[in-house]
């Protein structure tokens with residue numbers, strides 16, 4: 001057989017030469033149509049990728065705002081040791097409005113209150129306070145913090161985060177992001 | 179009714195007819211009229227099925243191929259089981275923070291056979307990871323990733339990552355304490371990457387905290403994205419395995435290649451029986467548990483990831499402050515890149531382990547490191563300075 005095209009043909013009927021041969025008379029037309037198909041495909045990809053990626057990534061655009069929350073009465077917090085206090089907050093969790101419980105550690109010196117967030121600064125586990133040792137311990141990778149929240153040992157890169165506090169009419173408020 | 183219009187049923191055909199239909203080709207006009215093809219032939223003409231089956235059964239196995247080469251098919255079987263049990267579980271599961279835990283509890287304690295089906299899925303994932311690691315190691319030591327099988331290996335590495343993705347996303351779905359805290363820590367790993375860390379964390383979690391959007395994201399990945407990726411990758415992997423055939427032992431053995439059927443297929447079946455039997459045994463003898471409902475305010479036990487992430491977990495413990503990126507990014511990244519580029523890092527012509535020493539030594543070092551860290555994680559009880567519940571001062575206001 002002279003024509004390799006017919007030899008390679010995988011269909012069952014013998015096929016004619018012209019069926020598979022590129023049209024040599026209009027190579028430009030071939031190029032043009034090929035490029036058009038390419039452009040159309042890129043357009044189709046963009047048409048689906050753009051909206052879907054924007055949709056998926058939308059949480060990135062959400063702004064957080066800070067809010068003052070009353071958490072405890074000043075007189076309920078004994079002086080010295082860190083005290084775990086839990087409070088509830090109405091938040092928007094994705095598609096639902098829920099009341100989420102949070103905890104913080106409050107330490108009081110006179111009328112000053114410092115508020116330490118329990119999220120370990122390493123990878124976010126909740127630290128626990130040991131009264132007898134005056135230390136915070138992280139259950140995950142062994143991070144240890146002193147009563148002020150400063151790193152004593154372990155992998156955490158920096159001190160425990162603090163929330164701003166204020167005391168008004170015997171009520172302790174903390175500021176947090178929502 | 180004229181006989182020719184009767185419904186096709188090979189069993190009712192007369193013996194002569196049957197013989198007729200198996201003939202390679204009817205020639206005369208008359209013969210074409212009479213020899214109605216059997217259903218098998220009818221389908222075969224359209225699907226080319228018998229050729230495919232024959233080619234598969236005749237796939238040449240070089241001398242020396244045996245039990246070690248059964249792991250790939252074991253993986254396929256286990257993954258098929260995983261798809262089926264996953265599909266069944268999805269019928270009773272509900273991916274919301276208010277309902278996920280209850281729905282899994284219902285599956286585990288109320289739905290007939292629920293504990294068993296969930297057990298098959300949970301233990302299946304563990305056995306799949308074991309089989310996957312073994313399959314990868316056997317390919318590594320046989321040097322089967324070398325020319326022309328580089329892309330078979332590369333696709334395999336992607337499959338490996340997809341499987342780890344399955345287990346990471348699946349772990350959150352029950353929404354119990356273990357699930358929640360492992361995900362809080364696991365996703366925070368993304369935040370340790372410089373510059374893009376924080377947006378990436380938000381993207382993965384669907385917000386700054388692990389919450390309802392994290393759950394739906396993980397669910398969508400677990401049941402849609404990852405299965406689609408896996409099927410595609412497995413298809414390419416198997417196509418490439420067939421295209422290049424299985425590599426023989428590193429020291430070519432005497433003897434002609436044997437067809438896949440019956441010897442190798444029989445070995446495959448035995449291994450599948452043992453593998454599936456093991457999963458069933460584990461599902462029955464150690465039914466899956468459920469911890470307390472996820473509680474963002476605290477953990478009573480040290481949160482631990484799935485056992486095959488324990489190596490990473492231990493690595494995180496030993497990294498000094500400020501260097502966590504080494505454990506979260508540099509080391510896992512180097513291992514992944516090393517796996518991806520292995521066929522191009524190892525330039526030696528020979529597949530023999532003695533003639534690619536540095537690759538083998540590095541490989542064994544990495545395997546030992548991961549193995550030992552994982553073992554340490556398995557043996558580690560929660561740190562001793564965490565007292566039993568009830569000791570600390572926990573005052574709940576409001």
Ligand code: HEM
Pocket residue numbers: 246247248249250251253254257310313314317320322323327330331332333334335337338412415419423424425426
């Ligand atoms: C679920 C995942 C996987 C499935 C279903 C699968 C399936 C298979 C099958 C059926 C074979 C042929 C029989 C055998 O050697 O066992 C094979 C061979 C192979 N696999 Fe996989 N595999 C998977 C994952 C992987 C991974 C993670 C890698 C590497 C990182 C890999 C690399 C290879 C290579 C290079 C071969 C060719 C071996 C040779 O020619 O001797 N596979 N795979």
Ligand code: FES
Pocket residue numbers: 120121122123124125138139140141142143154155156363
């Ligand atoms: S999360 Fe606290 S030490 Fe790692």
